[in-house]
Amino acid sequence: MTTRESAGRDTITVDHLPPELTRALYRDMRTARDLDTEAIALQRQGVFPAYVSVRGQEAAQVASASALDPTRDFVFPTYREMASALAYGVEMVGYMATHRALWHGGLYDVMASRFGAINAVVGGPVPHAVGWAVGERLRGDDGVALAYFGDGASSEGDVHEAMNFAGVFGAPVVFFCQNNQWALSVPNDRQIAGGSISARAAGYGMPGVLVDGNDAGAVHQATTEAVARARRGEGPTLIEALTYRVEPHSTSDDPGRYRDETETLRWRDRDPLRLLREAMLAAGHTDEARLAEVDAQARREAERIRDGVATAPEPDGSQLFAHVYRETTEELTRQHRTWQEEVEL
Numbered sequence: 001m002t003t004r005e006s007a008g009r010d011t012i013t014v015d016h017l018p019p020e021l022t023r024a025l026y027r028d029m030r031t032a033r034d035l036d037t038e039a040i041a042l043q044r045q046g047v048f049p050a051y052v053s054v055r056g057q058e059a060a061q062v063a064s065a066s067a068l069d070p071t072r073d074f075v076f077p078t079y080r081e082m083a084s085a086l087a088y089g090v091e092m093v094g095y096m097a098t099h100r101a102l103w104h105g106g107l108y109d110v111m112a113s114r115f116g117a118i119n120a121v122v123g124g125p126v127p128h129a130v131g132w133a134v135g136e137r138l139r140g141d142d143g144v145a146l147a148y149f150g151d152g153a154s155s156e157g158d159v160h161e162a163m164n165f166a167g168v169f170g171a172p173v174v175f176f177c178q179n180n181q182w183a184l185s186v187p188n189d190r191q192i193a194g195g196s197i198s199a200r201a202a203g204y205g206m207p208g209v210l211v212d213g214n215d216a217g218a219v220h221q222a223t224t225e226a227v228a229r230a231r232r233g234e235g236p237t238l239i240e241a242l243t244y245r246v247e248p249h250s251t252s253d254d255p256g257r258y259r260d261e262t263e264t265l266r267w268r269d270r271d272p273l274r275l276l277r278e279a280m281l282a283a284g285h286t287d288e289a290r291l292a293e294v295d296a297q298a299r300r301e302a303e304r305i306r307d308g309v310a311t312a313p314e315p316d317g318s319q320l321f322a323h324v325y326r327e328t329t330e331e332l333t334r335q336h337r338t339w340q341e342e343v344e345l
């Protein structure tokens with residue numbers, strides 16, 4: 001059983017996993033790491049107004065998203081799930097364009113990707129996931145919703161209501177909490193009174209699983225089991241992946257004002273990418289030469305996405321009015337006309 005202490009181990013093992021799986025996890029985690037670095041640079045260059053780093057959370061994100069079926073399931077992310085999007089197969093130039101604030105939902109097709117738009121309302125996407133999951137069952141389909149949220153979001157009423165509803169109605173949802181130990185400047189001990197977030201699951205009548213969020217194999221296994229359970233019609237699961245936010249909350253934050261950065265250094269050392277790399281070498285899943293090749297490919301892919309985002313054309317401003325309602329209102333039509341007149345001046 002994973003505990004808060006064992007989730008801080010310095011080595012992991014992948015001996016029990018298929019080598020193709022660990023190689024795919026490594027490739028996506030490596031690409032996400034490089035893309036994250038590029039994204040921070042784009043913010044510094046003024047291309048992105050702001051950015052939220054996923055560094056240190058790549059195992060939690062890539063290994064959970066890759067346990068899903070992108071043709072059947074649906075992901076409800078927050079603002080920090082770039083690595084999940086990448087692993088799920090979302091078109092990343094369009095996804096990252098959201099950070100350029102060109103268009104509120106990015107430039108990718110949310111419905112076709114089955115990966116929701118970036119959502120900055122803390123806890124907000126969690127009830128959406130339950131709604132979608134209940135709808136899926138009413139349609140007679142077997143898709144599973146996965147809702148990402150943070151330790152801070154776990155204190156929101158929305159998350160309680162979503163879990164309670166899902167527990168009572170047996171909705172096919174995986175509640176995936178990335179406990180990165182900080183909700184902006186608020187630490188875990190101001191968020192959790194009962195020892196862990198996963199312990200709350202009992203009150204909702206669902207299994208609660210605490211997993212080392214920096215152990216890609218363990219995250220993948222826990223998520224695969226939760227998805228299978230939901231698909232079999234046995235209801236929701238709450239997974240708490242214990243990890244750490246090693247970067248500032250966002251590019252606008254200064255964590256030195258509220259936390260002891262020597263603890264951050266310890267977690268930087270528990271780098272999920274390094275842990276996976278060492279475990280793969282130890283298990284004979286790869287060798288240094290193959291890893292060097294994957295690293296080079298990941299770098300090229302991150303650069304391709306960066307260049308695509310930086311040069312993406314701005315969408316036509318009239319799209320502002322296109323997706324507000326299925327059928328537009330008189331007021332919106334009036335505003336659209338006014339906007340048109342102003343741009344034509």
Ligand SMILES: Cc1ncc(C[n+]2csc(CCOP(=O)(O)OP(=O)(O)O)c2C)c(N)n1
Nearest residue numbers: 080120121122150151152153180182183184
């Ligand atoms: C409903 C709501 N309340 C407050 C905020 C301001 N806010 C933005 S991020 C954040 C912290 C969220 O922490 P957590 O859920 O742990 O996620 P993390 O950012 O650590 O991934 C807060 C309070 C918000 N965006 N939405």
